[in-house]
Amino acid sequence: MTRVLINGATGQLSVRAAQLLSQQHDTIVVGRHPPAGPIGCAEWLTARLDRKQWLELLRTAAIETVVHFDLLGFNEALPDHETTVQHNVIGTMELLGACRAAGVRHIVARSHGWIYGASPLNPLLISEDRPIKTQHTRGLLRTLAEVEQIVADFAARHPQITVTLLRCVPILAPDDPVMQYLSSLSPQMLFGFDPMIQLLHVDDAAKAVLAAVDQSAGGAFNIAPEHPLPLSQVIRRLGRQPVPALGPLFNNQPPPGWPFEVDYLRYRCTIDPQRACRVLGWTADYEMTAALDALKPLTPEEEQQAAARALSEFLNRRRKA
Amino acid sequence: MNHDELDAAQTNEPVERRRPRRSRAQVVIEGVQESPVIDHPDADSADPSAAVDPPSAASASFTWDETATARRSAEQLFEVEIDIRQQSDQQSGPQAALGNFAAGVVRLIGENLQRMTGEQVERINAMLQGVDLRDYLDPDFWKGIGMVLRYQIDEQVNFIQRRLRGDYSTDPFGMDREIIEVARPFLSFMYHTWWRVTATGLEHVPAQGRGLLVANHSGVLPWDGAMIATAVFNEHPAQNERIVRSLHLHWFTTLPVIAPTLAALGQVPGLPENAIRLLERDELVCVFPEGLKGVGKLFKDRYKLARFGRGGFVQTALRAQAPLVPVAVVGAEEIYPMLANAEGIARLLGFPYFPLTPFFPWFGLLGVIPLPTRWSITFCPPIDTTEYGPDAADDPITVLALSEQVREIIQSTINQKLAERTSIF
Numbered sequence: 001m002t003r004v005l006i007n008g009a010t011g012q013l014s015v016r017a018a019q020l021l022s023q024q025h026d027t028i029v030v031g032r033h034p035p036a037g038p039i040g041c042a043e044w045l046t047a048r049l050d051r052k053q054w055l056e057l058l059r060t061a062a063i064e065t066v067v068h069f070d071l072l073g074f075n076e077a078l079p080d081h082e083t084t085v086q087h088n089v090i091g092t093m094e095l096l097g098a099c100r101a102a103g104v105r106h107i108v109a110r111s112h113g114w115i116y117g118a119s120p121l122n123p124l125l126i127s128e129d130r131p132i133k134t135q136h137t138r139g140l141l142r143t144l145a146e147v148e149q150i151v152a153d154f155a156a157r158h159p160q161i162t163v164t165l166l167r168c169v170p171i172l173a174p175d176d177p178v179m180q181y182l183s184s185l186s187p188q189m190l191f192g193f194d195p196m197i198q199l200l201h202v203d204d205a206a207k208a209v210l211a212a213v214d215q216s217a218g219g220a221f222n223i224a225p226e227h228p229l230p231l232s233q234v235i236r237r238l239g240r241q242p243v244p245a246l247g248p249l250f251n252n253q254p255p256p257g258w259p260f261e262v263d264y265l266r267y268r269c270t271i272d273p274q275r276a277c278r279v280l281g282w283t284a285d286y287e288m289t290a291a292l293d294a295l296k297p298l299t300p301e302e303e304q305q306a307a308a309r310a311l312s313e314f315l316n317r318r319r320k321a
Numbered sequence: 322m323n324h325d326e327l328d329a330a331q332t333n334e335p336v337e338r339r340r341p342r343r344s345r346a347q348v349v350i351e352g353v354q355e356s357p358v359i360d361h362p363d364a365d366s367a368d369p370s371a372a373v374d375p376p377s378a379a380s381a382s383f384t385w386d387e388t389a390t391a392r393r394s395a396e397q398l399f400e401v402e403i404d405i406r407q408q409s410d411q412q413s414g415p416q417a418a419l420g421n422f423a424a425g426v427v428r429l430i431g432e433n434l435q436r437m438t439g440e441q442v443e444r445i446n447a448m449l450q451g452v453d454l455r456d457y458l459d460p461d462f463w464k465g466i467g468m469v470l471r472y473q474i475d476e477q478v479n480f481i482q483r484r485l486r487g488d489y490s491t492d493p494f495g496m497d498r499e500i501i502e503v504a505r506p507f508l509s510f511m512y513h514t515w516w517r518v519t520a521t522g523l524e525h526v527p528a529q530g531r532g533l534l535v536a537n538h539s540g541v542l543p544w545d546g547a548m549i550a551t552a553v554f555n556e557h558p559a560q561n562e563r564i565v566r567s568l569h570l571h572w573f574t575t576l577p578v579i580a581p582t583l584a585a586l587g588q589v590p591g592l593p594e595n596a597i598r599l600l601e602r603d604e605l606v607c608v609f610p611e612g613l614k615g616v617g618k619l620f621k622d623r624y625k626l627a628r629f630g631r632g633g634f635v636q637t638a639l640r641a642q643a644p645l646v647p648v649a650v651v652g653a654e655e656i657y658p659m660l661a662n663a664e665g666i667a668r669l670l671g672f673p674y675f676p677l678t679p680f681f682p683w684f685g686l687l688g689v690i691p692l693p694t695r696w697s698i699t700f701c702p703p704i705d706t707t708e709y710g711p712d713a714a715d716d717p718i719t720v721l722a723l724s725e726q727v728r729e730i731i732q733s734t735i736n737q738k739l740a741e742r743t744s745i746f
Contacts, residue, residue: 237488
């Protein structure tokens, strides 16, 4: 039983993680908006806290572990660069400072599996010891690389605090920008390219957060299903047909709606979850094909089976409680 | 119908298609050729029912073996096609034309069959039950053939629909077996007909488990990798259709269309991490240590091996404890005689080299057609790396010595093959 605080309540991942964490830990969810879904037995606080208030909250509630999800760009379209820097970079610095002053022992921060950058020189699966790309030009990764450096710096200076970075690949949830792009009516791909990509089921990502909180092992962890799929196959499995775009080959501008650099539509950036398997004991429950199929609407028979399963699970839980 | 044409069709095609599996094709021929000789001369003139009456040898030979692959069944169909052609050759007028057409249809079915699964082949077998495939004057023949053709078209449509739903599987590197099957007929054509490759020493290629093939690189475009893969896939004595994963220059990953095609065909960007990962998955990997210096070699330097990189391939083999199999390719040097390298244009286009051959770029895309030289591919006895242990990978002396050893084996094999060669074509 640890006292855990989750910062950031938007997005499927924080909701699922709050559900899982609150089953075993004393959990508080803090966010600017009310949580996007049911958060189990966690308590929640809707407020925009400043530095002093953070310190007060962390001290009073005697928080041991802070999970930092409050970064713009994971669950929404990115606002202008200045707002993003203010929120992601300065916000993270303030939180880290408050954690240090309040004596928090463990910080789990979310990062992105594509932080290494897409490149023709990438091996099949990238492991954590490959240096991250710091010169991203576009989207969420532009500030996230800075956040990662700040977090890594902080970890190096404060050895008494365990700092865990979870580099999750895009999550198969309707509010994820990549998912929104791929399930739009006619997602564009770069003509003549079909990189392999990884997408993570939200339950697997939440399980990784739980494992990180429980194991309190420091450092960066790649969180992804091991077997990537070609981008075109992912789009087709989502029930759409990819449309080849020629323009980006010449002007290097991403097709409209693509939230990252155009290189992610050209080269692979697939990551190796071996360290998470070894150290955190985490493995993906969903193969990518299974995770994609889970998004399909159910047939009436499947709906019945799912209902029966859900009911028995629910009753089991009731009996135990 | 022109008889010369028919003759030409008859003499060319069997030669072209029998080449791959001589031994197996011959077994089939023995079983099949008896039948037309025995009961067909009279069936020619008699009415169709007479030929159906005795349970004909042709349909009897069509009881598909449980383990028979679609390919083997297809070869039986090709034999039938030849028989029909022979038969129709003895006739004249519309019957000969019909026979010619029937032979063409049987061949088409056979070719489609090569891409089908065992289950689908069995269904076709059921449709053809009791149909004498050599008697094209029998209405039953056309009924059976019609059913099979419709079924095959349905399956093609299914195949395309399934692809469009994204319902297929790839390995983590993006290799897609279905795409390989689609590309195979073309590669086999290049192998047997265009370059008339003779492959020797295939027994030195491990039938199971990991192995690192090391080959000389030549010919401007990396056709040699494709041909080594075709040799192992088609002609390896174990006949288990192993796919050779060639490592290609990572520059190809930056080229549209080419990058995903190479990946689907099982080729992998040449990075040491990828090679180790492939070997650890017990795959057969092919490397060209000469790299760019090999493919971009000038015609005057042909068959002189360039430096073998920095021995990275030996390190990989030692780390993964995989045997090294030296491979010597002769004939690929002459497919595009590269007289000069236009470095200025290459730099402008961002290419590693820009070849000037007698045909390229003067004849445009026509200049990309390779010359039909005669090739030989020699697989040399493997070098065991287990005796050195994985730590030897960090010992430059062992690494460079092994690298040199492999290079010398390949060079001497090339020299020997060149001395034996009587003509380039």
